[in-house]
Amino acid sequence: MSAVERAEHVVRGTLARFPGRVALACSFGGPSGMALLDLALRVDSELPVYYIDTGLLFAETYALVERAAQRYDIAPIRLYPELSVEGQTERYGDALWARDPDRCCAMRKVAPHRAFLEGYDAWFTGIRRAQSITRADIEPVAHDGSRLVKVSPLFDWTDDDVWSYVNANDVPVNALHADGYPSIGCLPCTRRPHADADARSGRWAAFAKTECGLHQRTEAARG
Numbered sequence: 001m002s003a004v005e006r007a008e009h010v011v012r013g014t015l016a017r018f019p020g021r022v023a024l025a026c027s028f029g030g031p032s033g034m035a036l037l038d039l040a041l042r043v044d045s046e047l048p049v050y051y052i053d054t055g056l057l058f059a060e061t062y063a064l065v066e067r068a069a070q071r072y073d074i075a076p077i078r079l080y081p082e083l084s085v086e087g088q089t090e091r092y093g094d095a096l097w098a099r100d101p102d103r104c105c106a107m108r109k110v111a112p113h114r115a116f117l118e119g120y121d122a123w124f125t126g127i128r129r130a131q132s133i134t135r136a137d138i139e140p141v142a143h144d145g146s147r148l149v150k151v152s153p154l155f156d157w158t159d160d161d162v163w164s165y166v167n168a169n170d171v172p173v174n175a176l177h178a179d180g181y182p183s184i185g186c187l188p189c190t191r192r193p194h195a196d197a198d199a200r201s202g203r204w205a206a207f208a209k210t211e212c213g214l215h216q217r218t219e220a221a222r223g
């Protein structure tokens, strides 16, 4: 079975196990998520697709949301935090992300994500083992620290697998990849990584932090 066939198998199995109860998370910030978006929509063109708009995304990311919406004839669901960026600054002071990024991510990403998934049993994500040392042991199907099942159909894809799929299927990707950003999150917390560093090392580069909180505390799920 090829990498693509394995991923399709995981997607089909999940949709059969949780009919109408699965949504696909896409950050529009990396090629893996875009490859998964393309692959999953081929299996189910009605699959709900969502993204978390922290209010701090790059212009290129918002542009990609629009491009993907047109290309796939979808309406990505926009999740947003309770506080606007200005509201957060009023309550917590200027640039919380530069002082306490865990707290900032918890409010701007994790909380709206959790609230949205109340209506689902499982979610798809494009994370892969090859992306970083902290993702090296992810399983294709896992509990995400809650009742929810997190499904990573591309778990064993290499970087080459991703780019081969993207190029073969003309999948739209973030324009910032061509400008030296392999992994793109919020503008204040994303830098170009050094040439020999892993793709995610430009995220929260000033901190030991490596994840926003959506992908922590997982364990393999049975069945």
Ligand code: SF4
Binding pocket: 054, 056, 097, 100, 101, 102, 104, 105, 106, 108, 109, 185, 186, 187, 188, 189, 212
């Ligand atoms: S990535 Fe940075 S700006 Fe975005 S929510 Fe997390 S800490 Fe805040």
